[in-house]
Amino acid sequence: xxxxxxxxxxxxxxxxxxxxxxxxxxxxxxxxxxxxxxxxxxxxxxxxxxxxxxxxxxxxxxxxxxxxxxxxxxxxxxxxxxxxxxxxxxxxxxxxxxxxxxxxxxxxxxxxxxxxxxxxxxxxxxxxxxxxxxxxxxxxxxxxxxxxxxxxxxxxxxxxxxxxxxxxxxxxxxxxxxxxxxxxxxxxxxxxxxxxxxxxxxxxxxxxxxxxxxxxxxxxxxxxxxxxxxxxxxxxxxxxxxxxxxxxxxxxxxxxxxxxxxxxxxxxxxxxxxxxxxxxxxxxxxxxxxxxxxxxxxxxxxxxxxxxxxxxxxxxxxxxxxxxxxxxxxxxxxxxxxxxxxxxxxxxxxxxxxxxxxxxxxxxxxxxxxxxxxxxxxxxxxxxxxxxxxx
Numbered sequence: 001x002x003x004x005x006x007x008x009x010x011x012x013x014x015x016x017x018x019x020x021x022x023x024x025x026x027x028x029x030x031x032x033x034x035x036x037x038x039x040x041x042x043x044x045x046x047x048x049x050x051x052x053x054x055x056x057x058x059x060x061x062x063x064x065x066x067x068x069x070x071x072x073x074x075x076x077x078x079x080x081x082x083x084x085x086x087x088x089x090x091x092x093x094x095x096x097x098x099x100x101x102x103x104x105x106x107x108x109x110x111x112x113x114x115x116x117x118x119x120x121x122x123x124x125x126x127x128x129x130x131x132x133x134x135x136x137x138x139x140x141x142x143x144x145x146x147x148x149x150x151x152x153x154x155x156x157x158x159x160x161x162x163x164x165x166x167x168x169x170x171x172x173x174x175x176x177x178x179x180x181x182x183x184x185x186x187x188x189x190x191x192x193x194x195x196x197x198x199x200x201x202x203x204x205x206x207x208x209x210x211x212x213x214x215x216x217x218x219x220x221x222x223x224x225x226x227x228x229x230x231x232x233x234x235x236x237x238x239x240x241x242x243x244x245x246x247x248x249x250x251x252x253x254x255x256x257x258x259x260x261x262x263x264x265x266x267x268x269x270x271x272x273x274x275x276x277x278x279x280x281x282x283x284x285x286x287x288x289x290x291x292x293x294x295x296x297x298x299x300x301x302x303x304x305x306x307x308x309x310x311x312x313x314x315x316x317x318x319x320x321x322x323x324x325x326x327x328x329x330x331x332x333x334x335x336x337x338x339x340x341x342x343x344x345x346x347x348x349x350x351x352x353x354x355x356x357x358x359x360x361x362x363x364x365x366x367x368x369x370x371x372x373x374x375x376x377x378x379x380x381x382x383x384x385x386x387x388x389x390x391x
Contacts (some may be wrong), residue, residue: 001027001033001034001093001094001148001382002033002034002035002091002092002093002094002387003033003034003035003036003092003093003094003095003096003385004035004036004037004038004086004087004092004094004095004096004111005021005024005025005035005036005038005095005096005098005100006037006038006039006079006082006083006084006095006096006097006098006102006105006106007021007037007038007039007040007042007079007097007098007099008033008039008040008072008075008076008079008099008101008102008105009039009040009075009098010039010040010041010075011037011039011040012041012181015214015300016118016301016303017098017118018119018273018329019100019181019273020097020116020179020302021037022182022273023180023181023182023377024180024374024377024378025037026061026182026374027180027221027373027374027375027377027378027380027381027384028212028381030374030375030378030379031375031379031382033382037165037244038079038082038083038086039079040075040078040079040227041334042079042305043075043079043081043336044078044371045263047078048078050075050214051074051078052070052071052075052078053071053334055067055070055074056068056070056071056074061266063137064129064131064132064135065130065131065132065135065137065138066124066137066294068125068130068131068137069131069137069141072100072101072141073101075101076101076102076104076105077105077363078107079101079105080104080106080108081374082094083105083108083109083110084108087109087111087313089204092111092387093111093112093114093385094111094112094385095113095114095391096113096114096115096381096385097113097114097115097116097152098115098116098170098284099118099120099121100121100144100148100252101144101148102339103115103148103151103152104144104147104148104151105356107151107152108378112153112388112389112391113151113152113153113388114147114152114153114154114155114156114385114388115148115152115155115156116155116156116157116158117149117155117156117158117162117166117174118158119142119162120145120161120162121141122138122141122142122145124218124293125138125141125158126138127217127218127293128216128217128218128247131169131342142169142352145169146169146170147371149166149169149170149172149174150170150172152346152383153388153391154173154174154384154387154388155172155175155390156174156175156176156177156381156384157174157175157176157177158176158178158179158260158300158321159176159178159179159300159320159321159324160176160321161320161321162174162176163175163176163208165216170278170369175350175384177377177380177381177384178298178321178324178325178371178372178377179300179301179302179305179321179372180305180307180373180374180376180377181302181306181309181368181372181373181374182374183309183368183369183372183373183374183375185274185277186277186280186305186306186309186310186311187277187310187311187334187365188281188310188311188361188365189277189278189280189281189311190311190312192278192281192282193281193282195281196278196281196282197282199278200268200279200282202239202266202282203237203239203240205237206237206238206239207237207238207239207351208237208239208240208241208282208283208284208285209224209238209239209240209241209283209284209285209287210241210243210279210280210282210283210285210286210287210307210312211224211240211241211243211244211246211284211286211287211288211289212243212258212271212279212280212286212288212306212307213242213244213277213288213289213290213303214244214245214246214247214301215241215242215244215245215246215247215248215249215252215267216246216247216248217248217291218290218291218293218298219244219246219248219289219290219291219295219298220289220290220291220317220337220338221246221248221252221289222251222252222255223291223317223338223340223343224240224242224249224252224287224289224343224347225240225252225255225256225259225261225265225290225342226255226259226340226343226346227231227241227341227343227344228256228259228261228265228344229259229260229261229262230340230341230344230348231279231347231348231351232264233347234348234351234352235351236391238264238347238351239264239265239266239281240264240265240266241266241267241268241279242265242266242267242268242273243268243269243270243276243279244269245270246270247250249267252265252267253331264292276306277306277310280306280307280310280311280312281310281311281312283312284312284313284350284351284354284357285312285313285314285315285347285350285351285357286303286304286307286309286310286312286313286314286315287314287315287316287343287346287347288301288303288307288314288315288316288317288322289316289317289337289343290306290316290317290319290320291319291337291338292319292320292337293318298317298319298321298322299319300321300324300325301316301322301325303318303320303326304322304326304332304367305325305372307364308326308331308332308364308365308367308368308372309365309368309369309372311361311362312357312361312365313332313333313350313356313357313358313360313361313367314326314332314360314361314364315331315332315333315334315335315343315346315347315350316333316334316335317334317335317336317337317338317343318334318335318336318337318346319337322334325367325372326364329360330360330363331360331364331366331367332360332362332364333346333349333360334351
């Protein structure tokens with residue numbers, strides 16, 4: 001098949017969606033398919049700035065949420081022109097849209113469309129403050145969500161909760177395929193830990209907790225800082241390293257200063273995805289401290305999967321898809337979300353018992369190879385594509 005993967009967001013960018021597209025493309029190509037990716041990045045710069053971002057900024061000044069809705073609709077229009085030009089020669093068998101407004105952009109063509117749903121458009125907009133709960137803008141986004149799920153030939157969701165949510169809202173029964181990783185790229189490199197620590201300016205004797213998360217509220221990134229003082233009482237060389245950017249950064253820095261742990265917190269900013277495996281290898285433990293926020297829960301976290309594939313023990317909060325991929329005490333540790341004491345206890349537990357950490361990491365790697373490889377996922381996607389083409 002010749003397949004077009006499309007998104008109304010930027011590609012490549014630092015984040016799970018971009019990783020998903022890259023990894024899915026690799027898996028599908030390994031099965032002999034021809035795959036191309038188009039995104040909002042392909043829209044002309046003058047249109048992105050003059051038609052989408054500029055007016056959206058001004059509209060939000062007038063009414064919160066209006067600019068956000070404007071931006072999404074203009075992204076759809078810009079991407080629609082890109083998709084139509086791409087498929088004009090009639091060679092594509094299918095478009096796999098990665099979001100609500102890309103679905104709208106793609107169904108205007110004669111090419112069959114399958115939609116992958118990575119989250120909850122409306123609730124995520126509310127969670128990050130882009131729209132106000134109960135506002136006309138939020139209600140309109142929900143209407144758009146429902147319409148897109150009904151319009152596409154097949155819906156794929158990345159966890160069970162999103163599948164159930166879509167069925168409840170629309171009656172559409174989706175296909176759940178959990179997120180996945182490139183198991184050839186994300187593999188244990190622990191024996192090179194000292195090398196990678198020197199490369200990134202990290203102390204060789206530090207006990208490093210790595211948090212590979214965008215710095216936003218729903219990712220719970222404040223909680224490793226809140227938990228750190230108790231850990232430092234027992235392990236003074238403990239350090240939390242954050243890889244990501246976001247609106248919570250200043251709040252996190254202020255809290256670290258308030259607690260007197262600024263010198264044990266490192267924020268490296270955005271990290272290229274190709275370097276992430278080295279940061280995992282440089283770490284003693286990975287943390288994915290996601291929380292429940294405004295109706296949004298973590299899906300099948302790619303960061304968690306990459307940590308599990310990279311041979312480091314993982315501590316995560318027991319929310320959303322994290323509960324589906326981690327078996328507590330078997331291939332990772334799950335703690336109650338927003339529970340500072342539980343998180344610090346788990347951090348102390350793994351630093352105090354490296355053998356347990358290694359046992360968890362080994363079991364996690366075995367699970368990733370068996371259940372979450374991009375090769376296996378590509379086969380499942382192919383089956384859904386064929387199902388859509390037969391409709």
